[in-house]
Amino acid sequence: MPIDEALHRVLTRDYPDNTSTNQSILDRHGHDESYHAPASPDLVIFPRSNEEVQDIVRRCAEHNTPIIPFGVGTSLEGNVAALKGGVCFDMGLMNRVLEINDADLDVRVEAGVTRLQLERELKSTGLFFPVDPGADATLGGMTATRASGTNAVRYGTMRENVLGLSVVLADGTLIKTGGRARKSAAGYDLTRLFCGSEGTLGVITEIQLRCFGLPAAHSAGVCSFGDLQGAVQAVIVIIQAGIPVARIELLDDLQMEAVNKFSSLDYPVSPTLFFEFHGTQASVVEQSEIVAEIVKEHGGAEFKWSTKQEEQNALWQARHDAYNAARALRPGSGGWPTDVCVPISRLTECILATKEDVDESGILAPLVGHVGDGNFHLLMLVATDNEKEMAVARQVNDRLVKRAIAMGGTSTGEHGIGYGKLPYMELEHGEGVAVMHRIKQALDPNDIMNPGKVLP
Numbered sequence: 001m002p003i004d005e006a007l008h009r010v011l012t013r014d015y016p017d018n019t020s021t022n023q024s025i026l027d028r029h030g031h032d033e034s035y036h037a038p039a040s041p042d043l044v045i046f047p048r049s050n051e052e053v054q055d056i057v058r059r060c061a062e063h064n065t066p067i068i069p070f071g072v073g074t075s076l077e078g079n080v081a082a083l084k085g086g087v088c089f090d091m092g093l094m095n096r097v098l099e100i101n102d103a104d105l106d107v108r109v110e111a112g113v114t115r116l117q118l119e120r121e122l123k124s125t126g127l128f129f130p131v132d133p134g135a136d137a138t139l140g141g142m143t144a145t146r147a148s149g150t151n152a153v154r155y156g157t158m159r160e161n162v163l164g165l166s167v168v169l170a171d172g173t174l175i176k177t178g179g180r181a182r183k184s185a186a187g188y189d190l191t192r193l194f195c196g197s198e199g200t201l202g203v204i205t206e207i208q209l210r211c212f213g214l215p216a217a218h219s220a221g222v223c224s225f226g227d228l229q230g231a232v233q234a235v236i237v238i239i240q241a242g243i244p245v246a247r248i249e250l251l252d253d254l255q256m257e258a259v260n261k262f263s264s265l266d267y268p269v270s271p272t273l274f275f276e277f278h279g280t281q282a283s284v285v286e287q288s289e290i291v292a293e294i295v296k297e298h299g300g301a302e303f304k305w306s307t308k309q310e311e312q313n314a315l316w317q318a319r320h321d322a323y324n325a326a327r328a329l330r331p332g333s334g335g336w337p338t339d340v341c342v343p344i345s346r347l348t349e350c351i352l353a354t355k356e357d358v359d360e361s362g363i364l365a366p367l368v369g370h371v372g373d374g375n376f377h378l379l380m381l382v383a384t385d386n387e388k389e390m391a392v393a394r395q396v397n398d399r400l401v402k403r404a405i406a407m408g409g410t411s412t413g414e415h416g417i418g419y420g421k422l423p424y425m426e427l428e429h430g431e432g433v434a435v436m437h438r439i440k441q442a443l444d445p446n447d448i449m450n451p452g453k454v455l456p
Contacts, residue, residue: 002066002086003043003085006063007059008042008043011045011059011087015056018048019043021043021044028073029044029082030082032073032078032079032418033076033337034337034418034420036077036419040085041066041068041088042086044087045088045089046092050174050205053168053174053203053205055172056087056089057171057203058171060087060448065087066082066086066449066451067170067199067203067450068087068199069140069199069203069204069450070141071091071092071111071112071137071142071144072114072136074141075416076337076418076420077417077418077420078420079198079199079418081418081419089203091140091205092112094110094112095114095117096113097109097110097113100122101180104180105210106163107121107209107211108207108208111138111140111204111207113140114137114139115131115132115137115138115142118209129209129212139207143194143207144195144196144198144199144204145196145415145416146159146196148370148375150249150316152370152372153245153248153372154278154372155246157414158195160210162195162207162209163208163209164178164179164180164191164207165195165204165206166204167204167205170443170444170449178190178191178208179208180208197454200440200444201449202444202449215278216280217283218246218279219277219285220275220305220312220315220316221292221304221306222267222274222303222304223292223295223304224256224268224270224300224301225270227271227299228352229348230298230299232352232371233348235273236344236348237294239344240344243291244278245275245287248370248372249273249319249369249370250273250369251322251366252366252367254364254366255325255367255368256270256272257269258322258326258328258366259321259325262324263318263325265318273295273300274315274319275291277291288305322366330381332383333384334384336380336381337378337379337380338380338397339375339376339415340403340409340411341404341409341414342374342404342408342410343374343409344374347374347376350376350407351369351376354378357396358378361395363389365380365396366379370414375414380393380396401424402424402427411424411428419453422454436455
């Protein structure tokens with residue numbers, strides 16, 4: 001149920017400086033970067049501490065009022081839409097880096113700290129945090145959606161890099177999960193339970209994160225191919241050979257056309273792989289040379305690589321701009337972004353079948369992927385107010401997800417479920433969904449934590 005007048009009155013009275021009912025602010029907090037229909041909350045509140053989060057959650061629980069945690073709104077499956085109204089918890093004021101333990105390679109941050117903010121804080125320590133979804137998302141939001149990114153092939157996703165959490169449950173109880181030890185055999189793994197729960201089990205307020213030492217050297221490379229099959233097969237061989245590549249990104253010909261136009265580059269308009277290598281001066285040279293041989297064997301053109309920082313920055317900036325570059329291919333259109341992840345051995349088959357499906361549908365849909373771990377994305381460029389186009393996109397998305405699940409994959413590699421991927425949860429998890437429902441019922445019996453998300 002939406003917020004009632006009594007709760008509205010008491011929250012605005014007790015938190016006058018960090019609540020808002022301004023309509024533009026409400027609307028801003030009711031949508032993410034996706035095409036999904038927005039739904040605004042009734043009130044936005046900006047807590048400043050664990051204690052404030054606990055107090056506000058308790059009051060919402062007393063009034064049976066929905067709670068929707070919010071980072072910066074860069075999610076892509078309707079994850080933050082207030083489907084039943086309620087109170088949006090914008091965690092942006094909880095943005096302190098609480099401790100940096102450089103000897104132990106870990107940090108503790110509040111949920112509102114953003115990825116680039118942490119990067120700046122770590123700059124002088126010799127450490128870096130590797131999970132890079134592209135957007136400057138908050139670490140709380142990245143944890144809640146179990147985010148991933150370009151470095152996942154070597155360093156893993158948020159699941160592998162979250163050591164512990166502070167979480168406020170639906171009754172206002174603050175719990176701490178995990179810790180700073182690198183392994184533990186003590187009890188249930190509550191950290192992993194909340195990592196990826198999308199605010200449906202509690203409000204994440206603090207995160208203990210694993211960091212890594214900056215590599216002594218790094219290089220980047222780029223190689224174009226005559227066809228997608230050769231590019232993807234090269235990736236599979238590189239991964240199976242155990243080469244510790246930090247990043248492998250695939251951009252299809254349409255995405256390369258978009259990147260060239262948007263970033264004023266002149267790469268061949270053909271399927272292309274972007275690489276990054278980390279290690280010692282000798283090892284990055286060795287990795288680059290081995291990869292150059294493999295891509296050549298699979299029809300790759302000249303493998304161009306560089307250790308110059310400015311050239312690497314330009315390459316990865318172009319990759320991070322891929323979403324905006326793709327949108328510019330059809331000005332005025334909306335974007336329907338979707339992603340799947342499959343076992344690496346099925347990647348070629350899945351991508352080729354998807355490209356064929358897209359071509360037959362007539363939809364303009366660049367493909368880009370973190371293919372080193374079997375994950376790729378489509379951005380379908382559609383007029384979101386044109387029901388015919390949306391119906392075609394819906395069918396393409398449906399076939400893509402079902403194709404991935406049939407191959408032993410997942411409906412989403414990193415966008416999360418939100419309410420956009422709800423229809424596929426039972427197909428992917430079967431009876432496991434009933435177990436998830438029992439967990440939800442135990443921790444949030446009145447369904448006030450981000451209702452309508454993750455579980456059908």
